[in-house]
Amino acid sequence: MVRTDVQLMLDVKAGDGTSFELLLQRYRTPLVNFLFRMVRNREQAEDLAQEVFLRVYRAREDYVPSAKFTTWLFRIATNLALNSVRDNRYQKLEVSIDAPVTVDAEDGDERPLDVPEKHPNIEQHLVEDARRKMIRHAIDKLPEKQRAAVLLHKYEELDYAEIAKILNCSESALKSLLFRAYEALRVELAPLVAQQAKH
Amino acid sequence: MSCERMESRILGYVDGRLKASERLEVEKHIANCAPCRLRVQEFSAVSGLLDELPVIEPSSEFDTRVHALVAAEPEPKMSWWAWLHVSPRVALVASLLLVMAVYVGYRSSPVQPLITNDDQAMMQDLPVLEDHDLLQNFEPLKELPPPVQADQANEEQPQQQM
Ligand SMILES: [Zn+2]
Numbered sequence: 096m097v098r099t100d101v102q103l104m105l106d107v108k109a110g111d112g113t114s115f116e117l118l119l120q121r122y123r124t125p126l127v128n129f130l131f132r133m134v135r136n137r138e139q140a141e142d143l144a145q146e147v148f149l150r151v152y153r154a155r156e157d158y159v160p161s162a163k164f165t166t167w168l169f170r171i172a173t174n175l176a177l178n179s180v181r182d183n184r185y186q187k188l189e190v191s192i193d194a195p196v197t198v199d200a201e202d203g204d205e206r207p208l209d210v211p212e213k214h215p216n217i218e219q220h221l222v223e224d225a226r227r228k229m230i231r232h233a234i235d236k237l238p239e240k241q242r243a244a245v246l247l248h249k250y251e252e253l254d255y256a257e258i259a260k261i262l263n264c265s266e267s268a269l270k271s272l273l274f275r276a277y278e279a280l281r282v283e284l285a286p287l288v289a290q291q292a293k294h
Numbered sequence: 295m296s297c298e299r300m301e302s303r304i305l306g307y308v309d310g311r312l313k314a315s316e317r318l319e320v321e322k323h324i325a326n327c328a329p330c331r332l333r334v335q336e337f338s339a340v341s342g343l344l345d346e347l348p349v350i351e352p353s354s355e356f357d358t359r360v361h362a363l364v365a366a367e368p369e370p371k372m373s374w375w376a377w378l379h380v381s382p383r384v385a386l387v388a389s390l391l392l393v394m395a396v397y398v399g400y401r402s403s404p405v406q407p408l409i410t411n412d413d414q415a416m417m418q419d420l421p422v423l424e425d426h427d428l429l430q431n432f433e434p435l436k437e438l439p440p441p442v443q444a445d446q447a448n449e450e451q452p453q454q455q456m
Contacts, residue, residue, distance in 0.1 A: 119360055127352045141356055149363045223346075230343050250346050254311075270302040277305060280340045281333075291339035 100164030108155045115155075119148060125251060126172055132246050133176035134183065135235060143175045163257055170261045173243050180239050226287060233283040241276035248273060295323045302331050308338045 098106075098114075100121070106114035126147055131140035150171050234242060240262060247258045259269045281288055295303075300323060306312045324331040398404045 115364070119357065123356060124349065125353050127356070128349055131350060132347075137350070137353075141353060141359075142454045144352070145356070145360050145363060149367075152364050152367060188440075226343075227347060230347060234344075245344075248305075248309075249341070255404050267302065270305070273305050274301045277340055280344075281336045284340060284343055287343055288336050288339040291342055 099154065101160040104151075104155070104158050104164055105160065107152070107220060110126075115152060118151070122168060123128075123148075126168070129246055129251060130159050130176055132234060132250070133239070133243065134179050135231075136183075139179065139183075143172070143179060146175055147172045162260065165251070165253060166257045166260050169247060169251065169253065169257075173247075173261050177239055194270070229284065233280050236283060237276055237279060241272055241279070243271060244272045245276045245280075258287065295325075297327065297330055300327075300333075300357050304330070304334055304337055308334060308341055 098117070100118065103114040103118050107118070109241075123144065124142040127140055129146075130143045131137055134140055134143065147168065151168065190260060234245065237245065244258060244262060247253045253261070255266050255269055257264045262269065262272075264272070300320065303312060303316060303320050307317060312320065320334075324334055
């Protein structure tokens with residue numbers, strides 16, 4: 096039988112290292128992806144995800160299953176990401192005084208393993224690359240709280256109640272946050288949306 | 295339903311997260327409202343576009359780094375309140391021993407002191423241990439974000455992975 100996150104966490108609290116390992120295997124990829132999409136830098140995303148696991152480990156002795164495990168986990172991750180995004184902004188401001196920042200310097204990091212085999216046609220590959228760039232750029236342009244809401248809703252598939260707790264807002268505030276985010280994405284991605292809507 | 299009310303429903307409708315009654319209300323509304331119908335189409339197009347982003351895998355050193363961080367953490371020391379929460383098995387054995395000691399002591403006079411010199415020495419050391427443990431436990435505690443309070447303690451589901 097698959098043990099739930101809460102059961103695993105309670106075992107970690109009781110001193111069981113293998114349960115921590117299972118939680119690590121279960122959440123490393125979702126966390127790294129969420130953080131990567133939040134901070135747009137792979138190395139930083141991994142550092143932050145490691146920090147999340149460390150904090151989970153440190154908190155084990157005081158862990159009380161008063162909420163879903165994912166709510167707690169992504170709340171830690173979201174807080175770290177939001178702080179980091181704010182710090183980055185100041186750093187980038189400082190950098191831009193001296194030298195122009197190279198555009199999309201981190202984009203090369205995101206490389207699905209199967210793309211070259213799947214698309215022998217190089218033109219098609221370039222088109223897909225451009226599409227992805229556009230989609231990522233549209234997500235990047237969202238204010239960070241909207242971005243976090245979209246990522247948690249779309250990719251982590253958390254429910255409204257969980258996301259509202261993570262972002263510290265009411266469910267109705269979250270719904271309007273998501274609505275505004277999708278409105279912005281719809282406008283930003285208008286050419287692709289028009290294509291997509293035809294099918 | 296008004297177009298404003300639709301705002302909080304459209305995304306749920308697109309993602310199939312609405313209750314059946316809410317879904318019917320949305321369907322009734324968009325049957326007669328072209329702008330909302332268009333918005334439903336476009337939101338679902340946006341949702342489809344978001345699906346196009348690939349999932350990245352953590353680097354091969356990721357786990358090793360987490361293991362190293364965790365290994366560098368100090369071992370949990372028995373904290374002062376843990377003395378109050380003895381495990382049931384230990385408590386059972388202790389009380390059985392106590393009952394036996396009292397029984398033996400009762401039957402054989404002269405009465406033996408229940409607390410030996412060693413025990414007394416250990417108990418005198420306790421306050422020192424307490425302070426030490428408190429300090430050991432304090433630093434990690436203040437860094438922790440508190441677990442989120444919720445009213446849904448037991449509804450943990452196995453999480454679906456992307
Ligand atoms: Zn309408």
